[in-house]
Amino acid sequence: MTEDRKMLEPMATVVSVVLRILLAVAITGVVVSVVHGSWGGFSVCIADESSSSSSTPGGFAAESGAQVDSIPRYCAGEPDAHLRVLDALGSLPSSLLLISGLYLLHRFFRGATREGVYTVPTASRLRLVGWWLLVGSLVVAFAEANARAALLAALASNVDFSAGTVLSMWHFPYLAVLTGLGVVTFARITRQGVAMREDLEGLV
Numbered sequence: 001m002t003e004d005r006k007m008l009e010p011m012a013t014v015v016s017v018v019l020r021i022l023l024a025v026a027i028t029g030v031v032v033s034v035v036h037g038s039w040g041g042f043s044v045c046i047a048d049e050s051s052s053s054s055s056t057p058g059g060f061a062a063e064s065g066a067q068v069d070s071i072p073r074y075c076a077g078e079p080d081a082h083l084r085v086l087d088a089l090g091s092l093p094s095s096l097l098l099i100s101g102l103y104l105l106h107r108f109f110r111g112a113t114r115e116g117v118y119t120v121p122t123a124s125r126l127r128l129v130g131w132w133l134l135v136g137s138l139v140v141a142f143a144e145a146n147a148r149a150a151l152l153a154a155l156a157s158n159v160d161f162s163a164g165t166v167l168s169m170w171h172f173p174y175l176a177v178l179t180g181l182g183v184v185t186f187a188r189i190t191r192q193g194v195a196m197r198e199d200l201e202g203l204v
Contacts, residue, residue: 018102
């Protein structure tokens with residue numbers, strides 16, 4: 001197992017440290033928000049990037065040949081609980097996906113160190129990481145787009161919550177999807193390698 005542990009470093013240590021740091025930051029943020037009551041002390045804002053104006057906003061000057069566009073940004077000075085929830089849902093799922101993905105990756109490294117890299121459980125854990133990243137990134141992107149579209153519709157009188165508004169807020173997670181597909185493919189290759197290794201050991 002020593003050689004397997006060497007192959008997994010330094011990535012295994014980095015993932016473990018980053019996961020602990022993120023969990024500590026998240027827990028500290030929740031505790032501070034509850035103790036100081038900052039949950040209701042901030043404004044809720046969202047920019048409508050699908051629309052813009054050519055009128056030059058005051059205080060911004062462009063170089064010769066360049067133009068400054070105005071993008072509307074809507075803010076609620078005293079947001080209610082509904083607006084705060086929509087605002088949180090516009091970014092919180094990405095953080096949850098990051099932390100949960102790091103946890104699954106940490107679990108994969110621990111299992112690979114304990115049981116070996118070329119084993120069926122290790123390949124299964126790696127496949128889970130890939131599918132979680134692939135499907136999770138799509139779900140999170142769609143959920144956050146819906147939340148931002150709903151928030152914009154609630155703050156802008158000329159915007160309705162519709163499929164068009166959701167699509168304008170949706171950013172396809174190309175890198176996460178491609179990475180997830182790559183991890184799933186590598187897990188399949190690893191699983192096939194395990195089967196071939198078992199066949200060779202049986203022949204010997």
